[in-house]
Amino acid sequence: MALVNEFFLELPRNNMFATIAQEVKIFNVIRPSTDLIDLSVNDVTNSLAAHVIKAMHSAVDEMADEKTFHGYGPEQGYSFLRELIIKNDFNSRGIHLSTDEVFINDGIKSEIGNIGELLCGDNAIGVSDPIYPVYVESNVISGRAGIFVNGHWSNVIYLDGNENNGFVPQIPDRQVDIVYLCSPNNPTGMAFSKSQLKKWVDYALKNNVLILFDATYEAYIQAPNIPHSIYEIRGAKKVAIELRSFSRTAGFTGMRCGYTVIPHELHVQNIEGKSISMNQLWNRRQSIRFNGVSYVTQCAAAAIYTDEGKAEIRKTIDYYMRNVMLMRRELAPTGVRLFGGEHVPYLWMKVPQGTTSYDYFKKMLYGANVVCTPGTAFGPSGEGYVRLSAFASYDDCRNAVERLKKWL
Numbered sequence: 078m079a080l081v082n083e084f085f086l087e088l089p090r091n092n093m094f095a096t097i098a099q100e101v102k103i104f105n106v107i108r109p110s111t112d113l114i115d116l117s118v119n120d121v122t123n124s125l126a127a128h129v130i131k132a133m134h135s136a137v138d139e140m141a142d143e144k145t146f147h148g149y150g151p152e153q154g155y156s157f158l159r160e161l162i163i164k165n166d167f168n169s170r171g172i173h174l175s176t177d178e179v180f181i182n183d184g185i186k187s188e189i190g191n192i193g194e195l196l197c198g199d200n201a202i203g204v205s206d207p208i209y210p211v212y213v214e215s216n217v218i219s220g221r222a223g224i225f226v227n228g229h230w231s232n233v234i235y236l237d238g239n240e241n242n243g244f245v246p247q248i249p250d251r252q253v254d255i256v257y258l259c260s261p262n263n264p265t266g267m268a269f270s271k272s273q274l275k276k277w278v279d280y281a282l283k284n285n286v287l288i289l290f291d292a293t294y295e296a297y298i299q300a301p302n303i304p305h306s307i308y309e310i311r312g313a314k315k316v317a318i319e320l321r322s323f324s325r326t327a328g329f330t331g332m333r334c335g336y337t338v339i340p341h342e343l344h345v346q347n348i349e350g351k352s353i354s355m356n357q358l359w360n361r362r363q364s365i366r367f368n369g370v371s372y373v374t375q376c377a378a379a380a381i382y383t384d385e386g387k388a389e390i391r392k393t394i395d396y397y398m399r400n401v402m403l404m405r406r407e408l409a410p411t412g413v414r415l416f417g418g419e420h421v422p423y424l425w426m427k428v429p430q431g432t433t434s435y436d437y438f439k440k441m442l443y444g445a446n447v448v449c450t451p452g453t454a455f456g457p458s459g460e461g462y463v464r465l466s467a468f469a470s471y472d473d474c475r476n477a478v479e480r481l482k483k484w485l
Contacts, residue, residue: 093454126389132380154181207455266417314340400467422467445484
């Protein structure tokens with residue numbers, strides 16, 4: 078008889094996002110005529126840019142002609158896209174990479190689990206808290222997280238970000254082997270300064286720590302002193318893998334495309350202490366387990382880097398940031414404590430003392446008819462907060478704010 082992976086069974090039966098969906102479903106049954114505004118969404122709402130659509134049409138036409146048809150592509154991604162990524166996202170910031178250090182992926186969610194597949198189950202992990210829950214859940218499945226007790230995984234070192242430290246995850250006082258960092262952070266909006274990020278790189282260099290750096294929201298950074306890539310910090314290539322996604326940058330949530338950077342300088346060790354190239358390991362893994370992102374999708378991603386594409390993408394990013402600035406400006410006079418909204422289109426809202434995040438979510442649902450996300454969806458340090466997303470239409474954000482002002 079086939080046996081199940083027992084670690085997978087350690088996962089709670091439903092995550093918070095499924096619970097939110099169930100509560101909304103119940104609300105719609107109880108109050109079918111009430112119009113809800115959903116600001117819990119982690120999805121984008123604006124359509125793809127015109128030049129992205131044009132590139133996809135051209136690529137589809139190529140697929141219809143035997144002379145220009147593309148079958149299996151390189152597992153690492155087409156060189157035309159990887160070269161554009163290096164030129165626009167890294168060379169422009171003084172970072173030099175070779176094309177074989179960039180791997181096109183189908184999204185960060187799957188990539189996080191795939192990278193963990195190459196790493197020993199005995200590694201100790203540290204995770205920014207609060208953060209995107211997939212980081213912890215993928216380690217649960219790999220057997221690194223331990224057991225779930227009182228909202229915490231027993232073998233996870235939570236790097237608490239809170240109001241007192243500006244939501245900046247603190248360097249742990251005990252050994253970790255793998256650290257997950259996200260800047261700008263979902264959900265808090267915290268973004269590392271160069272000096273703050275340098276402390277983490279220096280720590281990793283000194284203690285042989287692998288950093289998995291999520292830069293999904295880098296295109297939303299508004300200040301010139303905030304690093305867009307961890308490789309802006311000297312020495313980071315020796316200790317860090319950087320993950321990026323076109324989902325938030327260009328609305329590719331339904332397209333599934335991003336990329337992972339694994340520099341040649343980055344090495345891990347086997348049990349005997351032998352140094353092994355993570356780049357070579359990953360390249361081998363991709364050749365075994367991945368057939369690559371479709372040609373049509375990669376052509377669409379390449380269009381992001383044209384002058385026209387850049388202008389259209391910037392317009393969409395500005396749209397979402399306009400939403401969140403409206404929300405913050407209008408809600409601030411109510412006296413509610415708000416964070417974020419500066420480098421990400423999210424607001425991180427403090428709930429009243431004595432109220433749990435989940436209770437506040439339900440009160441907002443029934444009192445203001447607005448859906449938010451309880452902070453505990455992002456980890457134990459999320460208790461006491463809820464997240465409001467500006468990945469919505471301007472009208473929805475404006476109307477939601479009016480409802481919240483009256484309710485508050």
